Amino acid sequence: MPTSNAPPDPVNQRWLAQALPAFTTLIDRVAHGLEQDLESRIQTLRWVLGTLLLGALLLTLSIILHLQRDFFIPLKVLLRSAQAVQNGQFSARISPQPNNELGEVGNAFNAMVERLSVLYEGLEQRVAEKTRELQHSNHLLQLLYRTATRLTEQDLTQEILLEMLVDVERALDLGPGIVCVRREEDSRAYPLATTLPEIERAALCESLGCSICFGAGRPPTAISEHHVGEIHLVSIPLTGGGQWQGVMPFQILAGNTLQTWQAQILQTLAGHVATALANARRTEERHRLAVYEERAVIARELHDSLAQSLSYLKIQVSLLQTRLEPKATPELQATVEELKTGLNSAYRELRELLTTFRLTPGQTPFTEELTSVVQEARRRCGFDILLEQRMNNLELGANEEIHLMRLIREALINIERHAKATWARVTLEANSLRQVELCIEDNGQGWPATTPSGGHFGLTIMRERAAFLKGVLNFDTRPAGGARITLTFIALTPYAAH
The missing domain is CATH 3.30.450.40 (GAF domain)
Structure with a gap:
């Protein structure tokens, strides 16, 4: 449009004046429409944003709830169960879980705990069994130790x-x-x-x-x-x-x-x-050897001193008797004869004592030696002497055998010298309580009224030997006539304390 400095056209001014309000109104309408459209769009946008925000919030809440239900809670349950298993509570289990990875972990955990429970129970049983076996073995070892101690540390x-x-x-x-x-x-x-x-x-x-x-x-x-x-x-x-x-x-x-x-x-x-019995036997044998060696020494000393002195006195008394016969009075001859008889008796007793002292251990058992003694007494007495032995394999100690044998010898000598018997019997028996009973009896004239309680030398020896055996010795008379000697004592045996 060409520019001109010419004054406005009045026609245009009127048209403009008339058209301007309408145009302004139209512009206002257009602006108002645009404003309303903009507001409508903004409102729509607000609703959309609000809806999106609410949806986001709901989605977030849903995700949180889902994580809480399907992850955090199972994880806490798994943690508590693991802690329970750690404390030895193998009954802890996880409830059925959703079919996801945590569910598989829970199932694997339950299977693992079940297996551990079985293994632990079996282990407890094995430990209990081994403990009982060890305790039993310990008791048996203590038994063996006590037995070995008893048998070795004491007689x-x-x-x-x-x-x-x-x-x-x-x-x-x-x-x-x-x-x-x-x-x-x-x-x-x-x-x-x-x-x-x-x-x-x-x-x-x-x-x-x-x-x-x-x-x-x-x-x-x-x-x-x-x-x-x-x-x-x-x-x-x-x-x-x-x-x-x-x-x-x-x-x-x-x-x-x-x-x-x-x-x-x-x-x-x-x-x-x-082993203990064998050791006890060996100990008893050594003790027996020592006793017999000691008695053999005593026997040699008696033989070299007292026996020779008695032999010398016997010879001197015989010479004295020969020299006194032509002029001796009857009283003197009786005295010499009594002296000679006493010396002969003393010499015979000494020989028997030496024989007893010289018993050889290990070669002649006590029962066989007793049989030999009775046979010798039977030969000297000239009549039957019965021997009954029922010792039931009871073994006597060395000192017991010697004192018992000497007592029996002394009793048989008394029967030979004083009883005037035609029959005698020796009974020796023992029971399982180690009680030994000896009975020596004859059918002779019996005891004089004061002999058993008096000072007869042979009976005194028998009492002393019975006292050594800690036994009870009795002298009485048989109902059918004759004398009877009984001895009862408890044998120590080779397995009793000396």
């Missing part, structure tokens, strides 16, 4: 063996036991110690016999079991130190059987007992 006595039997019966749950000793040449065994009352023990041995434990041939070498009626018996041979000493039978309680470990313990104990 072997029947009381120690009895304590050992009681200990074994309690530890191994066994019935009453017996320690029976026997040499191979003996026909019967001697019950050295038992927890059974003597009446029951005697009845049991009488009903079963020694052959059930010892056999009919060679000594047993292995544990053997025997069933006789309601009696179940296990017999353990006592073998130790290369020597067989006897057997140690035990009764098996009703309803029980002999276990392998029991047999092993019994064999070990039997070895200890056999």
Whole structure:
């Protein structure tokens, strides 16, 4: 449009004036429309943003709830269960979980805890079993230790063996036991110690016999079991130190059987007992040798001194009697004769004493030596002297044998010199309680009224020997006539304290 500095056209001015309000109104309408449209769009945008914000909030809340339910809570449960398992509560389990990774972890955890529970229970059982086995082994070791200590640190006595039997019966749950000793040449065994009352023990041995434990041939070498009626018996041979000493039978309680470990313990104990018995025998033999050596020395001294002096006096008295015969008075001859008789008697007693002192140990058993003494007395007396021996394999100590033998010799000498008998009997017996009873009787003239309680030299010797044996010695008269001497004492045996 060309520019001009000419004044406006009045027509245009009027048109412009008329058209301007309408144009302004139109512009206002357009602006108002635009404003309304803009406001409408803004409002719509606000609703959209609000909706989006609310949706975002709801989505966030949903995600949080989902994480809480499906992640954090299961994780806490898993943590608590793991802590419970850590504290040894293997019963802890996780409840069923959603089918996701945590669910698989929970299932794996439950399977792991179940396996651990089984393993732990089995381990507890094995530990408990091993603990019981160790305790049992410890008790058995203590039993073996106590037994070995008893048998080695002290002299072997029947009381120690009895304590050992009681200990074994309690530890191994066994019935009453017996320690029976026997040499191979003996026909019967001697019950050295038992927890059974003597009446029951005697009845049991009488009903079963020694052959059930010892056999009919060679000594047993292995544990053997025997069933006789309601009696179940296990017999353990006592073998130790290369020597067989006897057997140690035990009764098996009703309803029980002999276990392998029991047999092993019994064999070990039997070895200890056999060794102790062998040591006791060797100790007794050494003691016996010492006693006999001492007595042999005394015998030599008596022979070299007193015996020769008595022989010299006998010769002198015989010479005196020969020289006095032509002119001696009857009183003097009687005195010389009495002196000669006394010397002869003293010399004979001394010879018998020397014979007793010179007994050789280990070559002649006591029973055989006693038989020899009775046979010698029978020869001197000229009549029958019966001998009954029922010692039941009881072994006497060396001093006991010597004092008992000397007492029997003295009694037989008295019968020969004073009894005027035609028959005599010597009875020697012992029971399982170690009680020894000796009875010597004859059918002679019996005791003078004051002889047994008076000062007769031979009876005084017998009383002294009975006192050494701690026995009871009695002198009485047989109902059918004649004298009787009885002695009762408790034998120490080689297994009792001296």
